[in-house]
Amino acid sequence: MIVRSGRPACTCARRASFIAVSTASEPLEQRNTRLSFIGDSECSLSVSTSVISVENGSKLLYDSSVVTCLAIASAISLLPEIGIIVGDTRREIMSAVGDGAQFGVRVTYIPQDQPLGLAHCVLIAHEFLGDEDFVMYLGDNMLEQGLEGFVNEFESARAKGGAAAPTAQILLCHVDDPRQFGVAEVTKEGHVKRLVEKPKDPPSDLALVGVYLFDKTINEAVRAIKPSKRGELEITDAIQWLIEQGKTVRHEVLRGWWIDTGKKDPLLECNRLVLEVLEPRNEGSVDASSQIEGRVVIMKGAKIVNSRVRGPVVIG
Known part of the structure; x- marks a missing residue:
């Protein structure tokens, strides 16, 4: 996802953009600044064959292959315009999201016909994003932490101006085995020095989570880089290009849990964590x-007869 984070002088709500990008050929995209996520709201997660839905009064959406999530529910009042980059499972996403009216937003769909990389998502979203700041969110991530503070820190640093004003900011997380991840080497000032993909000798234990915040300079970067060996325009290459051009790339370390929900076991763990924050209701x-007993949500139309139900669980 890419969230536009720039704050123009006009008073309209389009202060940021958001693109949610799945790790298959389908990403998602949203518009406007302050984005809070699952950690700020009660949710239940239930698995179906094609779409995994999260109940939160409104719904967060997931594509079953990569669990692409559209973080609308907890940011509904702050993201009035949503652009969704869709690929192979566009029908499922379009069916689930529609025109966005059920979320109180307006949705625009942006097709990505082939999985040509995350930087390619930025390229094809440029008409939608313009030259405003934006957040890119890889949609197979589930975070306990909301992103409002992440966005605010970037805006605050940019407001100070000067040569050290950041052009990008990335979210990182301490991990036990950084060899399995893209890893950032950072300075004591909090700047990113370089990015290394699955290093044999990691320069740190700070893994890339898959949440990025960019200003318009990224548009130049994605046009300057070449496809990787796998034929994709890599967003990490674009970030490294920024660093090599002398631009400032900041980082923030994730607070709370982070789960990559692209596989079954992490998805089930994510399900457990999300269920733990349910507010019981009938x-x-x-x-x-x-x-x-416990955290139980009984959905409309469900009937409990001569039974004992112990949460956390959602029935409906």
Whole structure:
């Protein structure tokens, strides 16, 4: 996802853009600044064959192959315009999201016909994004931490101006085995010195989470880089280009849990964590002989008869 984060003088709500990018050939994209995520809201996660939905009064969306999430629900009032980059599973996403009216937003779909890389997503989204700042969010991530502070720190640093004003900011996380990840080498001033993909000798234990914040300079970077060996325009190459051009790239270290939900076991762990923050509610019916314990959500139309239900669980 890419979220536009620039704050023009006009008072309209389009202060940022957001693109959610799946790791298959389909990304997502949203517009406007302050984005909060799952850690700020109660949610339940249920798995289906094609779309995994999160119930939060509104829905967060997931594509089953890469669990692409559209973080609308917790940012509904701050993201009035959403652009979604869609690929192979566009039908499922378009069916689930529609025109965005159910979320109180306006949705525009941007097709990516082939998985040509995350930097390519920036290229094809340029007409939508313009030259404003934006957040790119890889949609197979689930974070406990909201992103409002991440955006605010970037804006604050840019507001100070000067040669050290950042052109980009990336979210990092301490990991046990950084050899399995893209890793950042950082300076004591909090700047990113270089990025290394799955290094044998990691320069740090700071892995790239897949959340990035850019100003318009990234548009020059994605045009300057060449495709990688796998034939894709890599966003890490574009960030490295910024660094080599003397631009400042900041980082923030993630607070709370981070799960890459592209695989079954992490997805189930994510399901458990999300269920743990459920607020119990009953929109269905429970007969007098039934007992409900713990964090249980009973959806509209569900009936509990002569049963004992122990949470965390969602029924419906």
